[in-house]
Amino acid sequence: MRKPTIVGVSGASGTPYAAAVLRGLIDAGESIDLVVSRAARLTILDETGHAFRDAHWKDDLTTWLGRDLGGADIVHWPAGDLAAGPSSGSYPARGMVVVPASTAACAGIAIGLSKDLLQRAAEVHLKERRRVVVVPRETPVTRSHLEHLIALHDAGAVVLPASPGFYGAGASASAQQLIDFVAGKILDALGVEHTLFRRWTGELGAR
Ligand SMILES: Cc1cc2nc3c(=O)[nH]c(=O)nc-3n(C[C@H](O)[C@H](O)[C@H](O)COP(=O)(O)O)c2cc1C
Numbered sequence: 231m232r233k234p235t236i237v238g239v240s241g242a243s244g245t246p247y248a249a250a251v252l253r254g255l256i257d258a259g260e261s262i263d264l265v266v267s268r269a270a271r272l273t274i275l276d277e278t279g280h281a282f283r284d285a286h287w288k289d290d291l292t293t294w295l296g297r298d299l300g301g302a303d304i305v306h307w308p309a310g311d312l313a314a315g316p317s318s319g320s321y322p323a324r325g326m327v328v329v330p331a332s333t334a335a336c337a338g339i340a341i342g343l344s345k346d347l348l349q350r351a352a353e354v355h356l357k358e359r360r361r362v363v364v365v366p367r368e369t370p371v372t373r374s375h376l377e378h379l380i381a382l383h384d385a386g387a388v389v390l391p392a393s394p395g396f397y398g399a400g401a402s403a404s405a406q407q408l409i410d411f412v413a414g415k416i417l418d419a420l421g422v423e424h425t426l427f428r429r430w431t432g433e434l435g436a437r
Pocket residue numbers: 239240241242243244267268269270272273276331332333334335336367368
């Protein structure tokens with residue numbers, strides 16, 4: 231049975247994190263169901279200079295990821311399609327990641343708003359007790375942001391802030407190395423193998 235990882239991209243800054251996770255899942259041979267919120271189209275356009283359109287998602291995803299999708303098993307669902315597969319608990323899936331997660335998406339998922347397919351699919355995953363990884367990107371944060379993250383944690387989600395560590399690549403780390411660090415931590419949380427960063431060896435200064 232096909233058991234995809236649902237990748238929800240919401241409208242926070244940090245679309246390179248989503249691209250790195252998608253590349254990592256493709257490289258690991260994982261099946262992917264992709265949901266891109268309406269606001270995420272603005273951040274993708276702002277951060278990459280490229281549009282993401284439902285009608286042309288394959289071409290636009292190829293441009294965004296900067297690689298041929300080859301035989302990758304990717305299903306795209308429009309964010310407004312509340313009848314889509316991932317809106318039901320009977321739809322098989324191995325887990326979901328919301329990357330990046332806007333404060334609005336965190337709030338909506340935490341309170342069960344289900345205002346679009348991304349929020350509904352995440353809520354379904356939580357109620358089915360499936361793996362959910364939420365990657366918030368906002369700073370500084372309000373009390374209400376923190377309360378929504380606590381609610382997500384208590385509902386079983388892994389709250390994984392987009393907070394890169396420097397110990398793998400050192401102070402001269404490139405932006406891509408910092409992005410890959412966060413993407414690698416996300417793949418760890420999803421249980422997907424990767425080589426996106428060097429793991430801590432117990433040796434200070436080892437590169
Ligand atoms: C260019 C741009 C950058 C944004 N960056 C952030 C951000 O880093 N974090 C955040 O929580 N919201 C950010 N927002 C605001 C969200 O897009 C907005 O709250 C939106 O309603 C989120 O909707 P969604 O959760 O359905 O994607 C940004 C908006 C734009 C246009």
